[in-house]
Amino acid sequence: MTQAELFQALKSLGMPVAYGGFESTPENPPPPPFITYQFAYSGDLMADNQNYVDIGNFQVELYTTKKDPAREQIVQNKLKELRLPYSKVEAWLDDEKLRQVIYEIQLVGG
Template sequence: MTLKEFYNILIKSKLPVAYHHFEEGRSPVPPFIVYLVKGSENAGADNWSYHKTLNLQVELYTLKKDLEIETKMDDLFDSHSIFFDKVETYISTEKLYQITYYISLNGG
């Protein structure tokens, strides 16, 4: 799956989506999604990457613990056979909940 294909899946959530960050002064009211590539794990030989994997971080921001939106995201990934791990944190300085999904895209 390419990054473009993954983006097309994220927009199906009907939440605002941005790569890495929203522009200064243009951050929407939560809930919203930010995603970014954190690195890659490619396999290669003979100066060629024959198996490409992108490691992504998808961050879901909400004003409160929102099980409905979180379940919607989980179901969205499940419906496209996207494996994920996730971690939740509260950002006290921003008064936001952050669910971080860790995803590896094969075929990057």
């Protein structure tokens, strides 16, 4: 799966989606819920002293005003449908008054 395909899949969930953040100011993102995603780090497979397979680790971040298990399940179902294993962490962002749920996924070859 490519990054562009990931973007289209996330858009199909019916929430605003942006890479890294929205073009609006940090103080004025779209109203929650919304999703951002970004490249976090590479975990390429190495062989013969070179990068053999590109593996990009990405973070898909769901932002809501409160704990929202139904929205989380929608994102998780999409990741499962795409056969993208994920790990999940969450935090309350006190300054923004938002709940952040981060799904870490890998895109192989994308």
